[in-house]
Amino acid sequence: MNAQIRLTEEETKALAKEHGTPLLVVSTKRVTENYQYLKRKLPRVEVHYAMKANPDEHIVRTLADLGSCFDVASAGEMEALTAMGIAAARIVYANPVKTAEGLETAKRLGIHRFTYDSASEVDKMAAVIPGGEVLLRVRVENPEALVDLNKKFGASVGEALELLRRARDKGLCVKGLCFHVGSQSATADAYVRALKQCRDLFDLAAEEGMHLTTLDIGGGFPIPINGQDINLDEMTETIQKYVDELFPDTELWSEPGRFLCGTAVQLITQVIGVKNRDEQVWYFLDEGVYGSFSGIFFDHWNYEFVYFKDGEQHPATFAGPSCDSLDILYRGHNAPALEEGDLILVPDCGAYTSASATTFNGFAKAKSIVWETENTKSYTVLKNEQRHFIADAV
CATH class of the missing domain: 3.20.20.10 (Alanine racemase)
Known part of the structure; x- marks a missing residue:
């Protein structure tokens, strides 16, 4: 199977500066690779892409x-x-x-x-x-x-x-x-x-x-x-x-559906607020469960967060930008100390994300652009290194 695509820190910052956040970065090259993989492995099968996925x-x-x-x-x-x-x-x-x-x-x-x-x-x-x-x-x-x-x-x-x-x-x-x-x-x-x-x-x-x-x-x-x-x-x-x-x-x-689009999109989101509540730090992002993180509820999905900061990690709560108290992504997720303006990259964010996003509370849906990167990492390697997986979904 193809290696995971992942924006570098420099690419992430450059795209965020040019297009703003939240931003969905689509790789049509990866869509092509995924389609060709299925056609190669199941040559007799006629593919019908499930539109609902994305x-x-x-x-x-x-x-x-x-x-x-x-x-x-x-x-x-x-x-x-x-x-x-x-x-x-x-x-x-x-x-x-x-x-x-x-x-x-x-x-x-x-x-x-x-x-x-x-x-x-x-x-x-x-x-x-x-x-x-x-x-x-x-x-x-x-x-x-x-x-x-x-x-x-x-x-x-x-x-x-x-x-x-x-x-x-x-x-x-x-x-x-x-x-x-x-x-x-x-x-x-x-x-x-x-x-x-x-x-x-x-x-x-x-x-x-x-x-x-x-x-x-x-x-x-x-x-x-x-x-x-x-x-x-x-x-x-x-x-x-x-x-x-x-x-x-x-x-x-x-x-x-998921197989064709899931690994072809990355999300760039930004920390817009930091506060301490009940002895735990809270990070508010400019994307939440009413947006591209809708898959947390609708798709039972745990998203990987990639930070561009080192340092000791502590349990934190991540929340979206809306005024609804339901808009909490994850609790007790270990993360390094983040500040307002820090960017977070979410790989493999193509399936049942933007498809079920809304404009609740007046927040616009994340912009989508096509941008290709040569930066890839093997899934096998990622399984053996420390990955920033979310631990406990709300």
Whole structure:
């Protein structure tokens, strides 16, 4: 897997001086490398970037130029891709529960590929887009995932055949199945279970005259941070082995989000205030949980903080700039003594950060720029040195 990209102190200060903070620094080179890695390791799989992870136009246009397709969940995401000139044939409306506006937008834009996991969804799609191509989303048990999406979506194996029949009988074009093992899944185990499960369903459907041709293996490919022991080569090789064995003639899709964008963005934030409360120092930053640190709550994520100061470290509380007492990033995190104006670099800050940021309390969202750096460090090396990981999330 590619080495981690990291701005130097000089680069961080120069960019902050030129563009201000908070600042998101996007590497389209890293986006390209991540996409090419998946295409190399899973050559039969057609990539559909999950827009929800990060809809930054720099990222989306880079992936579009590389040939990626796209996974969308709303009318807004469909409109955004269309405005960039991305063809409807490269878009799948993959929200298992669609709004009336979303279906009407899909119809108007010519988007005809969908996923579903319930009988009511079949009726909605058939009424608005008769003949639409559909994949049934099936549930995969994977409690080890960072975010278990199967708590909300996915039909059980027991109801799958009936839902396939219903779609066929309502005039929809039943193309196949899809699944999602959950976000930041560290091994291939859940993929293997899901692939075997889907193979059984393909065979049962064939017995009833439904010859499924497409399998979407979802997303969930992890990024190697937060100290997880991940062997991405081994993971993707195992997945490739089983798709070749179980689905040699099937069209294969995937829906990665975090993997493509997570390691491609760094955040520069600044200390804007220092105070002592309850015998602990508090550092107030110009970015908080309502901004690019929204992933603390929405994505269960712990962010790495890189300081450009030495010295003895002491437990500190980090808070965002808003007037809401909820806007506390971390408590009891060891940090060197910081002062107002000091910069903090947050690597690997590309997934579910700016995507879920708000303008709460009137604070603008962090500016995003494209800037490349040659400064990289191996993930293996970082695991063996002192990393400034956050210890205790609020």
